[in-house]
Amino acid sequence: RWDDLCLPQATAGPVRWWPCRGGHTEGWQIVAQKKVTRPLLLKFGRNAGKSTITVIAEDISGNNGYVELSFRARKLDDKDLFSKSDPFLELFRVNDDQGLQLVYRTEVVKNNLNPVWEPFKVSLSSLCSCEETRPLKCLVWDYDSRGKHDFIGEFTTTFEEMQKAFREGQAQWDCVNPKYKQKRRSYKNSGAVVLADLKKFHRVYSFLDYIMGGCQIHFTVAIDFTASNGDPRNSCSLHYINPYQPNEYLKALVSVGEICQDYDSDKRFSALGFGARIPPKYEVSHDFAINFNPEDDECEGIQGVVEAYQNCLPRVQLYGPTNVAPIISKVARVAAAEERTGEASQYYILLILTDGVVTDMADTREAIVRASRLPMSIIIVGVGNADFTDMQVLDGDDGVLRSPRGEPALRDIVQFVPFRELKNASPAALAKCVLAEVPKQVVEYYSHRGLAPRGLDVPAGEASAGCTP
16 A cells, blocks of 8 residues: 555655665655665665566545445356366456456355345445446356466456446456457357446445544454463463562553553443353353453553552462453453444453463353354454464464354454564554554445444435445
8 A cells, every 4th residue: 555655655745765684775766756666675785586666656636435346257168177167257348558456255155056146345546546447357267276367258348338238237348268258259258247236335444434434443452261261370471470470461461451441431340251260169161250240340550450450360270271252252251232222432352361272162162153244353463482373374464264164254243363462563463453453444344334423414216325346
């Protein structure tokens, strides 16, 4: 993003340098040349092999609208020998230099020559740089698990043409394989792609719009009290209380919590624990209030959470297993009650501090998928040096998270932060990492629900909320 790269330089006066892995250029060069390619450099100025970075500058008008598109196809070519094709569609924007920029890739529809792909939303700036006559190219492929997808066909259109054809009920394009067309006189197409639905929305609300409209962010802190953290009486334990310096949990709690505190409207945190035997019966609990007041589990600010944690630790027995699903479900029940109000007024963020492997991974995935439909996000902070591979799976950055039953998450609501890599970072760097996805997640939720910020008038017939891809 241009504003991420050059925001500090977007002021009057000389344009300053911005670093790129040791390489550099000037902001005005990018704007003037439209496209700048520079080699990536290692330390001491050595080239990083043949790697390069290319920055493309585009002048985008003030259009912050977005569209929802839904495609299907019929009578596609069969590319598989013993079954039918597994088609997916790619939509590209044609840039000024005639290069292709991927806008969206659909899911794969297995064993089907007449696929119906899920609807998707995309901003007009991403789709066509807000130029409705800019060419768009659609390619249809037969999926191959080894990555060698078979090309079925393609067509070129524009967003302007899409709208006109859809209004006239003729939004259908021949899916053409140029090689077949060149070789066979009788060749017509390899099927057809139909624009099944098109919805154009004119207003995209920002995270700030919702906050200014009175949306309140509520944080819940959940702390891992399982035995894998080590005996708190042992100095090697992640829960060891040293009178002279904070343990790993306190470091993470204070560093991350103080950042989150600035987002919380009333500075009161629900503080929960999981994986310990608790008084009076010392039965294992996976969602207990660390102040031992189940009627009011809130603490005043992060300092209140710290005090509750320090008072709680000597009273519980660290046990297990590391079950996270009950905590997620508990917060989700509160978020579900808010969802029923039909207003953009309350959003819930669960901050989980844990030392490693989740035991109830299947139940956790199920709970996250259900929570993805609620006004809720989850930040998982990994404490210590354990293997956090499972946490990376829950963070849906590498693909859509699915429940054990195969149901996909509606939104990516999980952000994983390995604290060991950030505990020496500046507050600004830590804040950027911890809260990087929260504004987008908030806007995506209210966009999906069609809820505008409170207090804003929405013109009749216009979508009340939007999102950026």
